[in-house]
Each structure stands twice: as structure tokens, then as C-alpha cells.
Amino acid sequence: MKEHFxxxxxxxxxxDLVAINKPNGLMVHRSPIATDTNVFAVQLLRDQLxxxxxxxxxxxxxxxxxxxFALNEEMNSVMQQKFQNGEVEKTYHAIVRGYTPDxxxxxYPLKKEDGTIQxxxxxxxxxxxxxxxxxxxxxxxxxxxxxxLKPTTGRMHQLRKHMAHIFHPxxxxxxxxxxxxxxxxxxxxxxxxxxxxxxxxxxxxxVDKLKVDIVAPLNKPFTNMINLIQLHSxxx
Numbered sequence: 001m002k003e004h005f006x007x008x009x010x011x012x013x014x015x016d017l018v019a020i021n022k023p024n025g026l027m028v029h030r031s032p033i034a035t036d037t038n039v040f041a042v043q044l045l046r047d048q049l050x051x052x053x054x055x056x057x058x059x060x061x062x063x064x065x066x067x068x069f070a071l072n073e074e075m076n077s078v079m080q081q082k083f084q085n086g087e088v089e090k091t092y093h094a095i096v097r098g099y100t101p102d103x104x105x106x107x108y109p110l111k112k113e114d115g116t117i118q119x120x121x122x123x124x125x126x127x128x129x130x131x132x133x134x135x136x137x138x139x140x141x142x143x144x145x146x147x148x149l150k151p152t153t154g155r156m157h158q159l160r161k162h163m164a165h166i167f168h169p170x171x172x173x174x175x176x177x178x179x180x181x182x183x184x185x186x187x188x189x190x191x192x193x194x195x196x197x198x199x200x201x202x203x204x205x206x207v208d209k210l211k212v213d214i215v216a217p218l219n220k221p222f223t224n225m226i227n228l229i230q231l232h233s234x235x236x
Contacts, residue, residue, distance in 0.1 A: 008045055011066060012214045016075040016207060018053065020045060021216040022067040024193040028055050041067060057083045060157065062172070065092070065198025066216040078206045083154065089202040092149040092159060093127075093218070095195040095225055096168040097178055100126045100145040106162045110155045122162045123150040130229050136184050144171070144229050148199075159196060171195045171225065189228060193221035 009021040022028075022041055029042045045053050053069040054076035070076035082088050104124040109117050125148040134142040145168065149159050160176040163169055169177040171185065172194035185191040200215045218226075226232075 019068045019214045024064045062194040091200040120155045
């Protein structure tokens with residue numbers, strides 16, 4: 001059975017680039033590890049625009065937010081190099097378990113599947129904290145934080161692994177998150193999405209050298225979670 005996704009929200013478009021607000025659960029492109037879907041952002045956007053598109057970076061299937069494509073091979077090569085060189089600033093929002101510090105630099109190397117160790121660095125800033133009457137485990141209340149995350153490296157599942165490493169896992173993250181929390185939100189509220197959103201990317205346009213800021217509005221699962229745990233609707 002073919003999955004259904006609404007037309008993709010276009011956030012930015014010029015002669016060489018286009019950006020969408022990727023929904024939760026949508027794969028960027030075909031992968032041998034994802035045999036349960038036949039719907040992919042590359043094909044959806046290609047059909048929507050009526051032309052070939054090239055994803056210049058990746059987002060996890062479970063992550064929503066800004067996803068950038070090139071409209072020709074030359075720009076694809078240039079922008080991929082910009083991402084690899086750290087010339088693209090990436091900003092994410094996430095809701096995590098517990099009260100996070102005001103700020104924190106997470107410098108924690110990550111291991112690839114082949115055993116190779118890679119440096120990985122993420123800057124964290126806490127935007128809001130909340131405590132609600134959810135009795136999960138032995139505690140009568142539960143604490144959560146809305147955080148801004150800025151990775152300066154682009155390792156696989158970096159933000160998910162870094163937040164688990166500091167014992168503030170992202171809500172809805174499987175397998176790196178907290179099973180008790182994830183089970184509670186699924187059973188009580190039917191919420192299965194991971195609350196991690198690629199909010200913004202910034203870079204210098206290779207053609208005119210002007211700064212480009214692309215912002216993706218928070219999606220429904222994220223805003224539902226904000227309301228559920230009584231955060232303010234307009235985070236700083």
C-alpha cells in the first residue's frame with residue numbers, strides 16, 4: 001500500500017536551489033534498509049516541480065524540517081562541498097527528557113558502522129523548561145526541555161546520539177531514546193513521531209554571494225507536543 005503525503009511545502013526556490021519542509025516519516029531517497037516504503041522526497045519533489053532534483057544533504061526519516069535540493073548537477077556538487085566544509089549553519093529544535101543546562105558544548109566522538117571513530121560536535125542552548133503531571137516510572141511528574149541544537153559536524157544520528165549521551169534523549173527517538181517515555185506518549189496520546197526538527201539553514205549563495213536563511217515552520221507533531229507539555233507556543 002502506497003503511503004500518502006500532501007504536496008511538499010516549498011520554503012525557498014531560485015534558479016539553482018529549492019528547499020522543502022520535510023514531514024516526519026518521509027525518506028529522502030531510496031535505501032536498501034527501508035523496504036517498508038515506496039514514497040521518497042526526491043521523487044515527490046521531482047514530480048511536483050516537473051524536473052530532476054538533487055538532494056545536497058540528508059535528514060533522517062524521522063526528522064522533519066529544512067531539506068535542500070539542487071536543480072542541476074553543478075550546484076549539487078558545489079552545495080555538497082559547502083556542507084562538507086562546514087559552510088552551512090544548521091539549527092535544530094528538539095524536545096528532550098529532563099532539564100538541560102542553559103548552554104552546553106557536546107564534544108563526543110561517534111563510531112561508524114565499520115568501527116571508524118569520527119569527531120562530532122554539537123552546541124546546545126536551552127530555550128524553555130517545563131514540568132507536567134505525567135507519572136512515568138517512579139516519579140509523579142515529568143520534566144522536559146525545548147532545546148536549540150547546532151551541529152558543526154554532520155555524523156549519522158549525531159544529535160540523537162549526543163542527546164542520549166548526556167542523558168537527555170529526544171522524545172520519540174527509537175532506538176537512542178527512553179523506552180518508558182516513548183511508550184507513554186504512544187499509549188496515552190498516540191504520538192509516535194520523533195520531536196526533532198531542522199528549523200533553519202544559512203549559507204552564502206554560490207551565485208550572488210548573498211546570505212540565504214531558510215526557515216521551516218514547526219510541524220504538527222512538534223506543535224502538538226508543545227501544547228501537550230505546556231510550553232509556550234512561540235519559543236525564543
